[in-house]
Amino acid sequence: MSSDTSQMNARGIAPTGADAGRGSHPPRGSARRRRWVAPVILMAPAMVVLAVILGYPLVRLVLNSFQDFGLHALFTGQNEWIGIANYTAIFTDSDFLPVIGRTLVFTLGLCVACMVIGMAMAQLMTRVGGFTRMLLSFILILAWALPTVSSTLVWQWLFQPLYGVFNWVITRLGVFGDYTEHSWTSEPFQAFAIVFILIVWQAVPFVALTLYAGQSQISSDYYEAAMLDGATGWRIYRSVTLPFLRPVLYLVAILQVIWHFNTFNQLWILTQGGPNGKTTTLSIWSFQKAFASNSFGQGSAIAIVTALMLMVITFFYIRRLVHSGEKL
Amino acid sequence: MTTTAQPATAAGTAEVVGGTARGEVRRRRRRAKNPGSHLLVYVLCVIWIFPIYWMLNTSFKAPADILSTTPAFLPSPPSIQNYIDAFTKAGFISSLLNSLGVTLATVVVSIALGFLASAALTKFRFFGRRAILITIICVQMIPGTALLIPLFLSFKSLGLLNNYAGIVLAYVATVLPFSIWVLRSFFLALPDEIEEAAKVDGASTWRILRSIYLPLVLPGLISTSVFAFINAWNDYITAYVMLEDQSKYTLPVWLVSFSTNEGTDYGGLIAASVIFSLPVVIFFVLVQRNLVSGMSAGAVKG
């Protein structure tokens, strides 16, 4: 990544602003020059920021994962190289496989739920009047905008055993039995469930609004043409909406996978990975190694394993995403 | 070509008002909207608003009324004590201003950089383009907490600690990969003919970017700006670790001051969370207007 950018900078700095504009003029200058200069100038600022602010720490992260990097190293600046010891420690840890399994199931469930609900919502938004749509998008943005720390606190409160409104309501409903003083976090499945609902509540607005913004870019000509052909509802959605939406859809799906895989705050605040470590996912594990046990080396190694796993999982889709919609 | 924005489409619809010949189809579409969809949307509205309603409801309860085994669905009597506590908590004004500055800077910078970079990545073909795209999406796969210490160490070497520029750059770097990717899909959705027509007219790349692409990808820019805003606005740990001076703290750091070793002032915290969420809502309402005008500009293409 850094070599890419240095190349770009070398070329990017050369022309002044005015030159850049002129240099990209299509008919004049060699085609070669035009091809290179304009995109390099356009990309340079973003790439520099990414390389310096993310690239450099990333390199450090990789290096740390091969070091005995703890508090002592941090305070004294003396790092000891220990090869792949951090990695072997993780792989041989009896927690490793259960943690991976839990993370995968949790992520998959969340992605499916968020995508399905989000797509349905985006489609619903195109089918209702302006006011209703505005109301829903306003409510969605509220849910999305609410800081995770606050919404998690509200959740803690909604599901509070004694004072929570949720237990009160389902006890009143009478269908599920008496839930007075029922604690939702003392059993792993239920603990996961309330975190799951919270994350769906928080993540669906992003999916729905982004997909809706994408749908709103589709020219109505296509819909009208399809309608004149006599197509309705589901068929229009499949033959017009989905093909146009595909790039956005892939992107949103991949981002969902990445974000849900790395879910941290909600789990940490609501369950701390418990009861008995039964809701510990990779991100909680990485945090515990890095910040509770102060073994930044092992924490880094888990982070890298996480990223590699995500790359493998999303490889196929990212490839399709990169190719999709490109006519160049 | 009419470019009339529809006042009713405040939430940003793309139902482009086209020529009069389309009137018939439009009427048919109107009728096609069924009451079932409306009902479903209202059910979803209730589900999604409930936690927020509950938060507001709680925030207006007197401290003594918050704990109740029979939940009160309306605060009675309503009390603004929690809000008074929140507003008078030390550091509110300064952290509010700091947060606004940092967040707006993040939004502006990330939109500008994201727009330019995604234009380059979609409208030009050059060596390494796909590699760059893949790299920036993979960067997002590293768990954020793991990057904190390395980020701190590199900020230390770069002299960016205790410095707003550093914080803004950290946020920009966090949201850029996302912005570039989202904007890319908006760029890809644009028909090539537009660019070709402009080129025939002799427009420069810069002009095409500014006058043609910018308005057309505005919905994408709005979406990424909301994302950038929310990310920068909500961050606690980066701001807390990177900033040393109390006078530089941002709102989330202030928010945390409600929970101390001695317990959490839940009423104050919930009122503070409401206050904390307000700017995001205001921001959304503001960009919402631009979204509509962006849409009407987009109508030109139809």
Added chain:
Amino acid sequence: MWRKHYLAAGAVGLAAALALTACSSGSGGGGDGGSSTTLDVWLMQNTLTPASQKQLEQKFEAKTGAKLKISIQQWDDINTKMTTALATDTPPDVVEIGNTDVPLFAANGALADQTAEKSKLAGGSTFLTGLEGPATVDGKMYAAPFYAGARGVIYNTDLWSKAGITAPPTSWDEFTADLDKVAATDSAPDFSPVYLTGTYWYGGFTFVSDAGGSIATEKGGTWTSGLTSPAAQKGLSQFKAFQNKYSTTASRTAPLDTPDPNAVFGTGKTSVIFGNGNSVATILSTYPALKGKVGTFALPSENHPGKASPTYLGGSDLGIAAKSKNLALAKKFIALITSRSVQIDQLVKLDGHMPVTTKLLDEATPEVSPVLRAFYTAGKKSYSTPAAPGWATIETDQSVLAFFSEVAAGTSTPEQSAQTFSAHLTKALNANQ
């Protein structure tokens, strides 16, 4: 170099954005604090009242001629922030550290050794165990006690007198008999005579310690968990029995602060909570109607009649950053802090804390309001958490909360829970951090 890239970027219209970030960055002027006349001190939120902070700044300036720059920090994630700050070349000179977290920094070379000053600082007395213990690693003192906060029993005298009780109990049996009477007066589903969460590990270890158990012991540099010992097991069972009998079912697994115990107490949903002097102050300021109705006493011992149970002694220590460039000045500051004028006139009288030596504790007792005296009694007998960096692991990963919560909820027996937790505890305490 940075600026240059940015200017190149300006070519594509980023000048405005740059101006935005650049001017906001210019305002700070760099808070390096490395100057020889300013001492950079980090204190935690609510440690000093604004008035007390001002007094301290004045006293320091009068004594040394140097300026004091106090930055207030939040408790959330403080260890992460402290860790990173102490790793820089320009760390704060003096930092306040929660007493149980001191070993984390002490054992890793982040703090300067203060052993030489110890006897002078203690003023011929002895520091309270819970403050000095964790600050002493391998016989050296890496942080000086700053203030203490003992925990005791806080009760609602109004509710108790309704149950016909007029004086605080002097023995465990009397205490539980009183609670039974209180329980009989109110049958509301959310009323309980005591509100004690299962996660309240501070109290949990009080029971363990009272029964003669210990958290962990060190021998030849190796720590062993003491929680599986018969004595500790007895304490755990006593904790479980007490919690289960007198607190609500929901509280067995409730987090420490949701609902806020002060609020449960303040709204009359319980007659007893465990807390320190600050809890009393918070309750009285949030629920002014309780003025004159809040009483305190040290928790009577269940196993040693006539005595009080060992309390968890909270509080803070002051460490000097090993990389501080103002070492001499920092030592003068700490000497000032441990002096009578700051300990009694400020920390006790203005800030509601307890002083750090047994002698100062005796001197201060008559000065404080009767409601706080019980904490002073309790503070004299405290247990201390292991002086190993790994203890912070146990607190940060919250396994200690989960452990007591499991014991209280009965999801597994105290033996099983202690087995699992002990393995984790032993591993953490012996980890080389």
